[in-house]
Amino acid sequence: MKKILWLSNCLLSNTGMSATGTWLFAMMEALLKTGQVKLYNVTQGGVKTFTRQDWGDVQQWIIPRQKINSKGLPALETISFFKKIEEEINPDLIHTWGTESFWGMLGAKKVFNAPVLLDMQGILYAYAKVFFGGLTTKELLQTTGLKELLLPVRHLYFRKKEFERRGIHEKFVIHNTSFISVQSAWVEAHILSENPGCRLFHTGIILRKEFYNAIPWQHTETKSPVIFTSSSGSTSYKGLHILFRALAVIKQKFPSVKLKIAGTIIQQKKIQDGYTIWLIKLAKKLGVYESVEWLGPLNAAQIVQQFQEASVVVIPSVVETYCLALAEAMIVGVPSVVSYSGAMPELGKHNESVLYFPTGDFMSCAWQVEKILTDKALCEKLSVAARATGIKRNNPDEIVNNQLGIYNEIIGK
Numbered sequence: 001m002k003k004i005l006w007l008s009n010c011l012l013s014n015t016g017m018s019a020t021g022t023w024l025f026a027m028m029e030a031l032l033k034t035g036q037v038k039l040y041n042v043t044q045g046g047v048k049t050f051t052r053q054d055w056g057d058v059q060q061w062i063i064p065r066q067k068i069n070s071k072g073l074p075a076l077e078t079i080s081f082f083k084k085i086e087e088e089i090n091p092d093l094i095h096t097w098g099t100e101s102f103w104g105m106l107g108a109k110k111v112f113n114a115p116v117l118l119d120m121q122g123i124l125y126a127y128a129k130v131f132f133g134g135l136t137t138k139e140l141l142q143t144t145g146l147k148e149l150l151l152p153v154r155h156l157y158f159r160k161k162e163f164e165r166r167g168i169h170e171k172f173v174i175h176n177t178s179f180i181s182v183q184s185a186w187v188e189a190h191i192l193s194e195n196p197g198c199r200l201f202h203t204g205i206i207l208r209k210e211f212y213n214a215i216p217w218q219h220t221e222t223k224s225p226v227i228f229t230s231s232s233g234s235t236s237y238k239g240l241h242i243l244f245r246a247l248a249v250i251k252q253k254f255p256s257v258k259l260k261i262a263g264t265i266i267q268q269k270k271i272q273d274g275y276t277i278w279l280i281k282l283a284k285k286l287g288v289y290e291s292v293e294w295l296g297p298l299n300a301a302q303i304v305q306q307f308q309e310a311s312v313v314v315i316p317s318v319v320e321t322y323c324l325a326l327a328e329a330m331i332v333g334v335p336s337v338v339s340y341s342g343a344m345p346e347l348g349k350h351n352e353s354v355l356y357f358p359t360g361d362f363m364s365c366a367w368q369v370e371k372i373l374t375d376k377a378l379c380e381k382l383s384v385a386a387r388a389t390g391i392k393r394n395n396p397d398e399i400v401n402n403q404l405g406i407y408n409e410i411i412g413k
Contacts, residue, residue: 125167145274239316331390
């Protein structure tokens with residue numbers, strides 16, 4: 001049995017997950033069921049010292065969240081910890097998930113003796129180029145709130161600068177990693193432009209079981225349509241301001257329309273991000289504030305429920321390296337209106353399984369939503385095709401067999 005050490009942002013626990021990285025939990029469960037690999041996991045969390053917290057048969061270590069130095073590396077104590085873990089486990093392969101943390105840099109700096117597979121998640125330097133999501137300079141200034149005055153690094157301007165800074169480290173990691181896996185041709189293009197000599201693999205994403213087991217979406221006639229969307233945080237490149245402007249147009253024909261937003265955009269009992277405060281002001285200015293409902297973070301079962309109650313899902317992001325939210329909506333069969341950006345055009349076909357709109361074009365977004373709200377036949381066609389596409393693309397057996405094949409190829413059978 002091959003031993004694989006994961007370095008991930010996924011804290012395995014029995015309490016469930018409602019934030020980012022949820023699909024990694026599904027991937028780990030599927031791999032474990034094959035009995036062909038023994039998995040270990042190291043992640044970061046709210047601990048003060050290196051902490052052992054196993055999940056079932058998976059040995060798991062939680063390390064304190066920490067800043068990285070100018071070379072993109074954590075403290076020497078942390079590096080020593082990783083070397084100790086590798087010596088103790090003696091893994092056949094180390095699988096680093098994403099470049100957002102310092103996992104990738106550990107491999108690029110040859111901290112490990114075992115071969116390293118880097119799985120690309122977001123591409124920070126590419127996100128940085130469109131970070132503001134089309135906000136004007138005036139609008140960018142208006143996103144300055146109390147939090148940004150107290151902590152200037154929280155302002156969108158400096159958050160973009162941080163993405164650019166970390167993007168330099170990210171490119172170093174890509175240049176100095178031999179084995180890289182991706183989920184889209186869009187990411188592949190970026191990787192091969194930076195490191196044409198790497199061995200590149202295509203992988204898939206296993207969704208959480210609730211989405212596979214969900215009752216397919218059904219069209220319902222209503223005078224009060226519901227638009228569902230989600231955002232992992234108060235981030236301009238997720239494009240909520242684009243959707244708010246589209247909502248104002250849609251509301252002219254559908255006065256009772258509701259927009260339900262899942263995610264951690266609204267911070268409970270905390271100072272709100274300036275972008276969130278600006279969004280609320282924008283909603284009031286556009287006359288759609290009363291039409292918006294903030295749902296907060298949701299687990300998989302709650303998302304499925306929202307899907308089944310929605311008339312349409314809208315994803316207004318100006319960049320995505322895959323888009324888990326779209327994959328989840330498609331497999332449930334919810335008609336979706338999606339920004340034609342990043343890797344999202346690879347997940348569906350326009351006017352067959354998804355309706356796309358030009359990135360940032362709120363009028364076009366509104367028009368596509370209105371088509372779904374007024375055309376039952378189109379809704380049902382999109383729903384059936386989306387579900388068929390999702391079932392085929394996110395087939396767990398095929399994805400896990402492919403992942404095992406990647407492990408075997410790198411390690412050597």
